[in-house]
Amino acid sequence: xxxxxxxxxxxxxxxxxxxxxxxxxxxxxxxxxxxxxxxxxxxxxxxxxxxxxxxxxxxxxxxxxxxxxxxxxxxxxxxxxxxxxxxxxxxxxxxxxxxxxxxxxxxxxxxxxxxxxxxxxxxxxxxxxxxxxxxxxxxxxxxxxxxxxxxxxxxxxxx
Numbered sequence: 001x002x003x004x005x006x007x008x009x010x011x012x013x014x015x016x017x018x019x020x021x022x023x024x025x026x027x028x029x030x031x032x033x034x035x036x037x038x039x040x041x042x043x044x045x046x047x048x049x050x051x052x053x054x055x056x057x058x059x060x061x062x063x064x065x066x067x068x069x070x071x072x073x074x075x076x077x078x079x080x081x082x083x084x085x086x087x088x089x090x091x092x093x094x095x096x097x098x099x100x101x102x103x104x105x106x107x108x109x110x111x112x113x114x115x116x117x118x119x120x121x122x123x124x125x126x127x128x129x130x131x132x133x134x135x136x137x138x139x140x141x142x143x144x145x146x147x148x149x150x151x152x153x154x155x156x157x158x159x
Contacts (some may be wrong), residue, residue: 035153037070072120084140
């Protein structure tokens with residue numbers, strides 16, 4: 001095999017390793033499902049389920065978030081919020097303690113197992129803001145639900 005062919009093979013191998021990592025980081029600040037078992041994400045305001053997903057910081061509204069996991073094994077799922085820039089391209093310069101009150105991550109403890117269905121699934125749900133976590137400033141927030149912090153299950157934009 002010639003030297004040129006070896007370099008071409010190495011270049012192709014490097015591209016297949018580097019490009020997926022770049023596309024992942026580019027998509028991260030958008031509504032996106034990263035785990036193929038996640039379905040039926042629903043986010044609604046408590047008192048106006050059909051209203052735009054904009055939370056009044058001084059009001060008593062909250063988001064109700066639910067989703068289905070087709071993995072029929074219970075998982076220890078967590079969530080956090082990332083304050084993003086006006087164009088959703090990156091996190092803002094704020095520290096979590098500057099835009100969230102309470103804990104930096106919450107545990108999803110409400111779930112319901114499927115019954116009488118051919119496809120087994122688990123419906124997880126939680127509300128935000130809650131006793132564990134509240135937003136302090138207005139802006140663009142990215143909900144990130146994950147089991148392992150390095151790989152989210154899905155992300156969802158909220159304001």
